Amino acid sequence: MRRFLDEDLSGAEFRECDLSNARLVGVVMQDAVIDGLVTHLVVNGVDVTAYVEEELDRRHPVRPLIRSDDPDDLRRAARQLRADWAATVARIRRTPGLEHVSVGGEWSAEQTLRHLVFVHDSWFRRCCLGSSELFTPMGLGIEGVPDREAQGLDPSADPTLEEVVEVRDQQVTELEGWLDTATAEQLAAPAPVPDDDRWPTYARGRSVAQCLRTVLTEEHEHHGFCVRDLDLVETGASGLPGTG
Structure with missing residues (x-):
């Protein structure tokens, strides 16, 4: 176990770190931000x-x-996730170049959308449909x-943004069309993940519903990240010309 004693970690950033079972004792934690998979978080007992x-469910039904x-x-x-992203893409289009800004x-917003292209290919087409086709080249x-x-x-x-959005629209239409006729029994069935070494191999043993939830959760979480950063850009907290 690594132990930090009487050290100044103010302003530190921990990215993609596993802090499971970490203990913070006698610390000063003001204006801190925790963003990730958090369970059994105990604050002052x-x-x-x-x-x-419960608060996240209230904010995001x-x-x-x-x-x-x-x-x-x-x-x-x-359907709600599609509407959320449509509104955000419309927001991005109002400011040319905004899709490339990283905070x-x-x-960036464009990179986030490209990541969701990859999520659809890997977790929906591969894990829910059993596709063994190669992933879309622009996916991230x-x-x-x-x-x-x-x-x-x-x-x-x-x-370009429009090229990514076109692929995204096709993918979302594909998912919604499949889901329109999906039954509870189909969703509860084992995911038909092809027997090869392509991503994500660890999805084997999961149900179709679990794989579908991964897609929908990624859509929701990354939409939140994207909107958060767009808000920061519009308040002048990024390097986009004209916002500082």
């Missing part, structure tokens, strides 16, 4: 996890729909995805 989850086993709820979730080292995978080029991704891809 109080487990605040349930409060945080799509969350309980995504967790539901009812196909109608999942259909409603997919604090995070993905996370660093942990091995052999990205061999799986169809093009690291040199530089699509």
Whole structure:
């Protein structure tokens, strides 16, 4: 166990770190931001996890729909997420160049949309439909995805916003069309993940519904990240010309 004693970590950033079972004792934590998978978080002896989850559900009613086993709820979730992204894309289009702005080292809006192209290919087409086709070249995978080029991704891809949105529209239409006729029994069935070494191999053993929820959750979470950063840009907290 690493131990930090009487050190000044003010302004530090921990990115993609595993802080499970970490203990912060006698610390000063003012204006701190925690963003990630947080469970059983105890603050001064109080487990605040349930409060945080309830507040997130209140702010984002799509969350309980995504967790539901009812196909109608999942259909409603997919439609709501599509509407959310449509509104955000319209917002981006109002400021040319906004799609390329990165805030604090995070993905730009265009990169986020390209990541969701990859999520659809990997977690929906591959895991829900059983497709063994290569991924869409413009898709953007996370660093942990091995052999990205061999799986169809093009690291040199530089699509325009409209090209990305066109692919996204096709993918969302595909998902909604499939979900329109999906039954509870189909969703509960084992995911038909092809028996090869392509991403995500660890999805084997999950249900179709679990894989679908990964897609919908990624859509929701990354939409939140994107809107957060767009808000920062519009308040002058980024390097976009004319906002500072």
